[in-house]
Amino acid sequence: MSYQAPLRDMRFVIHELFDATAHCELLGNGLDRELIDGVLEEGARYTGEVVAPLNRNSDEQGATLHDGEVTTPDGFREAYKQYCDNGWASMTGPVEFGGQGFPQLVAANFHEMLMAASLSFRVYSGLTEGAVLALYKHGSAELQRDYLAKMVSGVWTGTMCLTEPQAGTDLALLRTRAEPQADGSYQVSGSKIFISGGEQDLSENIVHLVLARLPDAPAGVKGISLFLVPKFIANPDGTPGARNALSCGAIEHKMGIKGASTCVMNFDGATGWLLGNANQGLACMFTMMNDARFQVGLQGLGIAERSFQGALAYARERLQSRALTGPAQPQKPADPIIVHPDVRRMLLTQKTLTEGSRMLAALCARELDLEHGHPDAEARKAASKRAALLIPFVKSFLTDMGQEVASLGVQVYGGHGFIREWGMEQLMRDSRITQIYEGTNGIQALDLIRRKLLGDGGAELTALIGELAAVAETQAAQPALAGMAETLRQRLLEWRVLTAEVIAACQRDPQEIGAVSVDFLQYSAYVLLGGLWLQAAGVAQKALDAGSGEADFYRAKLASADFYLRRILPRASMHREALLGGAGCLMALDEAHFAF
Template structure:
């Protein structure tokens, strides 16, 4: 069974020293209350809840799974009690407005909470996690009446929320959506259709579930331009906010999955269910992107969580497991063999997971600043700018961190050898739970096309250029004034290569429409390695300064430098292979005929 210890010191390093959350919070309305002491206190309490309540339920949830009987879902043993503790602690509304019962803290503080909860027990964390997306969508796009009706119980946690997009026949191609919403004389809509893969779609944790549903109003334009967004609660709320009659939405089945067994992934049937238009008619997809970006950032946390949990559970085993002698000479003479931590390949796997976890944390926590402005900016223009900046980073965060999280989970199993493949130690559960993260909320391929297609080409390189300039600025400053000039030089070379390869790829696309699609995965992965290099360069500079100043935490900062060294010498070079693949001819991918795929 896996063990979890909250990495609070590293979190403090990122938010206080690297990213200076204190100054950031002072720019937000009401952010003065999020003092360093307050942030640390909240983080410590979240860590305690994650370690003592959620982590012990992780294996139980995987073993027991969820049960569906007569349309009602029962969650694993202990899940319901843990959720009540969550409600009692006021955790759900931590980062939402006080006028709806929340605590008014910045969204980025909620990200710390989400990381700790997700690493301890991802399947459990999905229940309140999906609610956050519903809450953010309602907060941005809901009417005042809708906010009053739904945000208050969602903030308290008494109600939960879901996102209902996927249908069996269309997957990510939402233009083929068949769920319809027929207008009624009282202004409501009758929603009819079926949605699949709905995480936390039915359960026994909360008294009501608020489904945020994409559907098409009859007569609407074809394709994605004719999709609207609706609120479809499990129970219709009464005028006083209490629970009313059951709505026409039921759970048809629970998916039998590879992992995250403790979360109910449902098929939901809408049989003339009462729905309420959320936002503007036929503008459901742009509104849903508020939810999707929240969900995609949440999924990126799962990648970080997989790297963190894999590392935490592989290191003790590598220290205790003895096998063969180290090639550089005997390390444990009192044992018949040396601890495997002394074998170079084991260290490679451990350092890979560590570099991805700590680098991913810096990437996510910095991006969370944009999320703060999305809901707390003073003007609509500022909110839109923040949403666009986060939108550019979202596919990189979601796809790159989930791919690297899966790699970390695989490496941790490999450290254990055959013992990692059996259930006793829980390493195989980390891998099974992490596998879905590269697929839901848009596969890695979908994220890659979103990044190069919508966020770079269609945006006319504006967001891309802004991000690229940030990398150049840091690299040049560090190259001439920093203590780790070698890292800065690698960052600058990689950024130049990124720009050149991107321009070449887009230029080829003017004559070959498949060129971008064929190179999109490599472009995304290159972007991920480059982005992480930017943060490891900053962390290395900071660690050097702290050591020069005479810190008492020499080991902590020295470990940062050693991990940064590993990243720049062993992981960043992977980007070169992706760059070469981006340059490859489209024909190497598209040249084979359909018939040849079947010839073996």
């Protein structure tokens, strides 16, 4: 199954909805539209011609471990060399360490392409950008000098080592220890599991960021520190030096992303260095975590796009039955299945969820850029709050969406979708992990309620709702969009009321925090996408009114917005009714009575 990057839709989102040129001018990075489009076109060529053809075999062959060394699937090493040689690895890295300083609003599109082309391949480089960010913000000048440039270039990769057999979501249970040494280094000992790319044959060094406890650390999450622990200790000249006391003990046999090595990593008194302050490891790690969660959201988006492309191509070619109104192609023995309303329902669901999620990812990417690069300190602070609010939506909703869209892709193919050789079932298996790692989607929902909603009394979310209301008011002035605008306006009024009800319920009873969280996140995400689709419809209508030469593209946007608001947005009502059901019915059943 081939993959072609959706460049036209990407350009629509970043240029017509979010004005990437003005965004880059504000950030002062020197990028203009011509350069941005050229980079994305080259990214589309690389991902479509070099990476995508590796996806099927990587699933069949998998990654293998022998004598502590991991071998990646055929073709990965050559593709990764191109990835580094052509500058893709350094795309978002800090300029002073050899990076190109691309904003996330632009780079996220290339990263989506990588996810769609081969999620297994992207896993190996996926955490390096976040590790670079953590080292750039919290590392000493010496560590930055020795490690950052090589990591920015992709010659060395980075990992994130959090999870232990007994400590997943609850890092308070973490046991890995770090003993201080006379030279200022630490000896790190313990085992970590589920480490993406913990061992591989793509890069000449692997720099692990490891959470561990100091001997005198307080109990719980307040006693966790972050350490840089490389596979090879860097020499003064920047080359890999002595092999460190760490090893890959096993790689997991998984449901999906089989071409990616998911490792058990053993640290046996390995030499490491503290990042940031002692006992402040989680704060340092969250610098990396927010980037990682954003990237996982893009994984869901990439999987969805590839599934939609496969389903659409198949629906245009597969002949089965006749259209309900009579033969659509009488010269053929049957009509292509795209004429059938239920197949249209599935394809339009795929299309509008995928394109709407691309808009949401861009919205979040813009705030991540402004958080770090806006010239005004107050604007950076405001962007940080908005990005923090949006991250749970991007990570959770986009990965749930990716799994749904992948499942619909299998359904469009029918029996062939269930057969491995067609490629659709692999997408469904690969996407499943995205709802779990970097904080399960249930944890994202709890984060939304506890830290974001209750943390500021709903102020930031209320501000977002107000901005969407302004969009609805603007579009209501266009006769062609008045109906859509009114639909959204009613939802926004409901969202305001529901937000207040959720806050009050959670303040009355802590159990409500967990009881309402997932449904409130889903409700909010569907309405948020409704606002983005209305904004897209406004841009499309303006282009049509101006006599655009791409009338078909913009009419498709209007039709897609109408479908979303009519057929997808009503899902919000189900989530509203469910969360208003309260915590009582969840907690009433005695644990012993779940099964007899």
